[in-house]
Amino acid sequence: MNFQQQQQLQQQRLFGSLVSAKDLKTALGSVKILDGSWHMPNTNRDPYQEFLQKRIAGSQFFGIDTIKDTSTDLPHMLPSPEKFSTAVGKMGIDENDHVVVYDTAGVFSACRVYWTFKVFGHQSISVLNGGLPAWEDIAGPIETNTTPAPVEPKTYKVPTIDRSLVRDYQAVLENARNIQNGAQNGAQVLDARPYARFTGEAPEPREGLSSGHMPGSISVPFNEVIQDGKLLDENKLREVFEAKGVDISKDIITSCGSGITASILYLALERIGARHLAVYDGSWTEYAGMQDSIIVKKQ
Structure with a gap:
């Protein structure tokens, strides 16, 4: 195993399936952070607009209702491997990155994003326990009322679905x-x-x-x-x-x-x-x- 592979393996194992706000704060810059917030349609809440108003610094938005299978009327069914890899690659993520996903409720829709990554074979994925509220409780850095800074896209290898x-x-x-x-x-x-x-x-x-x-x-x-x-x-x-x-x-x-x-x-x-x-x-x-x-x- 060469040095680069060792680095990738170490990065992939930064956290288990759950990470505390405190531990995430110490790892900023070493992980990719996604806001996976979603709300029931009858709440009349727009998770993307809320993301623009307030988010963990450096995070990207994973749209559960946009990164999906659009060939069915069923809500947010799993996307194709090609759609998943294209969307995630545009967020500056590849298959070697450790991803942490959170939501504004605490532990809610972030779990859906977690499972989606697992289905596509991405094991280096964690959920922020307590979500955005827990992050604010420890005074983690927040960005507000701005469009996220552009990220450099990566090539995410088209995965296979773990059926x-x-x-x-x-x-x-x-x-x-x-x-x-x-x-x-x-x-x-x-x-x-x-x-x-x-x-x-x-x-x-x-x-x-x-x-x-x-x-x-x-x-x-x-x-x-x-x-x-x-x-x-x-x-x-x-x-x-x-x-x-x-x-x-x-x-x-x-x-x-x-x-x-x-x-x-x-x-x-x-x-x-x-x-x-x-x-x-x-x-x-x-x-x-x-x-x-x-x-x-x-x-």
């Missing part, structure tokens, strides 16, 4: 049918939506969608793995999932409304050792919109 981290509609439908028919070896589907939407007692925020859940799925509302805007520590995370009856040694698929908060559960489970783990990209928006889907509601 083991993604599930599609046919996979979850088959799993649901098997569970409904009494199969005991199906994947555990963990649903990150609020419990009342899981039971069918509350409506979905997207008009026309039925609430409810897939047969055999387990309700794990995403806010149960977060406290004060930060992901719980590993011991508390284990307690949450054990209390739900989740076996982290078996296959797990995380789902939610549109693949955002499912990625929070993905990160949480990854941190406590789950290895047979995937996100249902289309999540409930796709599933409930299909005519042959099987939907269960609380009686």
Whole structure:
């Protein structure tokens, strides 16, 4: 291994999947920082405009609703490898960079960006625990009311998709049918939506969608793995999932409304050792919109 390769390897291992604001502050200049903020459509908030108004110094904006598959009406589905590599390369990032992603909520949509990078084989990716609020709490450098300085583009090698981290509609439908028919070896589907939407007692925020859940799925509302805007520590995370009856040694698929908060559960489970783990990209928006889907509601 030559000196350059050693440097790259060291850079790739700067942090694990979570990084504190304090540790990120000491590493400024050695990592690439992305704002991965996203908000539900009914909030009438524009994350890019908020990024222009206030952001971590030197950060770039990763648009979850723009770096996506535009050939479908489903929201923010994974982009093609070519679209991902082009977009990230324009941000001055290549496959050897360590990337830290944050959002304005604390730990929320940044997890979706984290999972996206992992799907495309980029292992050197971390989420800022506590996000922008935690950064401001330690007086980290902020840029306000300015357009970000231009960055020198890089060539990001077109990656291949790690299909083991993604599930599609046919996979979850088959799993649901098997569970409904009494199969005991199906994947555990963990649903990150609020419990009342899981039971069918509350409506979905997207008009026309039925609430409810897939047969055999387990309700794990995403806010149960977060406290004060930060992901719980590993011991508390284990307690949450054990209390739900989740076996982290078996296959797990995380789902939610549109693949955002499912990625929070993905990160949480990854941190406590789950290895047979995937996100249902289309999540409930796709599933409930299909005519042959099987939907269960609380009686």
